[in-house]
Amino acid sequence: MKKDEIYKHLADCSNGITEFSQSSLKLFTTGSIEENFKMKTNIANFHLNQLFSEGKLIKINTKPVYYIPLELIEKINGTHPSKC
Helix, strand or coil: CHHHHHHHHHHHHHCCCCCCCHHHHHHHEHHHHHHHHCCCHHHHHHHHHHHHHCCCEEEECCCCCEEEEHHHHHHHHCCCHHHC
16 A cells, blocks of 8 residues: 555654754655655645544645654654643
């Protein structure tokens, strides 16, 4: 299933990241998913929003929108985002 492949890709991108920077955040955009999976924007958004709805990703509504794995947020902050 594409959604699971996308989540695995985002989780793999998280490895080695210890803080957020402009270059690391670019890995977590719809454009990055489009490029890596050779899919259209609407399909990438559909899968990313499903993962967000399932609580696997944190969505940051900026331009561009960032979809960051919850585990990465927890690793960098040392706590679950809802407890901040």
